[in-house]
Amino acid sequence: MLLPASSTAAVETTDLAKSYPRVEALRGLSLRIEPGEIFALLGPNGAGKTTWISIVCGLVRPTAGRAEVLGHDVVRDSLAARRQVGLVPQEVNFDPFFTPREVLRFQMGYYGVPPDDARIDEVLAALDLSSKADTNTRALSGGMKRRLLIAKALVPRPRVVFLDEPTAGVDVALRHDLWSYVRTLRAGGTTIVLTTHYLEEAEALADRVAVIDKGTLVGMDTPAALLRRFGRKQVRFKLDAPWSGGADALPPQLKLLGATLDATSETVICPVDATPIAELLALAALLSPAVVDVAIVQPTLEDVFLQLTGRPDAAASLQRAKA
Ligand SMILES: Nc1ncnc2c1ncn2[C@@H]1O[C@H](COP(=O)(O)OP(=O)(O)O)[C@@H](O)[C@H]1O
Ligand SMILES: [Mg+2]
Secondary structure, eight states, X not given: OOXXXXXXXXXXXXXXXXXXXXXXXXXXXXXXXXXXXXXXXEOOTTSSHHHHHHHHTTSSOOSEEEXXXXXXXXXXXXXXXXHHEEEEOSSOOSOTTSOHHHHHHHHHHHTTOOOOHHHHHHHHHHTTOGGGTTSOGGGSOHHHHHHHHHHHHHTTOOSEEEEESTTTTOOHHHHHHHHHHHHHHHHTTXXXXXXXXXXXXXXXXXXXXXXXXXXXXXXXXXXXXHHHHHOOOEEXXXXXXXXXXXXXXXXXXHHHTTOEEOTTSSEEEEEOTTSXXXXXXXXXXXXXXXXXXXEEEOOOHHHHHHHHHOOHHHHHTSOOOXX
């Protein structure tokens, strides 16, 4: 069958598995990432995110399954596959005795790209590192080192860029700079795959999100669709005084709709789901003590994550970015 050229995925893994002596890091992960997407891999520590990225970038050999980058098999056609990818690792990994300019020049060499100072200057400027171009990297601040990691990944103009927890331990200002840089890159046609602990990061940036847990895919969709399907919108009624008698004593009609009390017993929480808001408001109007405030709380990806993994501890291990 003849397929159109656009059917080549940016990244496609099929039943990708990796076993270590003590742990199955990946248990058959199949993902397809389209060209031009910003795709987020979301999951708790140890879910297998770095393992998946490392295989796709040719740093780790899979135990089973296949991985392709723009149609190039990462094992059989590893050189061609590697030329397409830029990896921003979680850890700083350059030699402190070189300058940013040298780091970028070597990187172009590894990729077999002819030395190109204009390109190096362009990337340094884009990451706000021009003034440090010829300083030893050990003299850079933490934020500058992280930006240099990104510059290093980008300088050979990879078509697919992987960012492994790019904003872990990064301050809010730099996080927002990185987000806008990622958007600029995508506007230029680059495919972006990022892993993150930060649900807000996936929500803010990603076209699609794959939630993985224990080496297995547990959900994949656009953030909005995941929220619609698994996130529960709530309406919260604040009462004039605490409700006495506990949640069991709430009016039966509200209980039927899933109403509960918060820890202070001053707020009645009701999932909105399919119930019309007007109906909930009418029922709440009959409460005594009376309702003094109403808030509609939108679901977050954290709620989705909880539902998908069913593990409160997994969700707790995910930090919320205070953006
Ligand atoms: N080189 C390795 N040797 C043994 N176990 C490993 C190695 N790399 C990762 N693992 C294990 O594989 C699992 C997945 O790890 P990783 O891919 O780093 O997860 P994540 O990036 O989602 O936190 C973890 O249980 C981890 O301890
Ligand atoms: Mg990791």
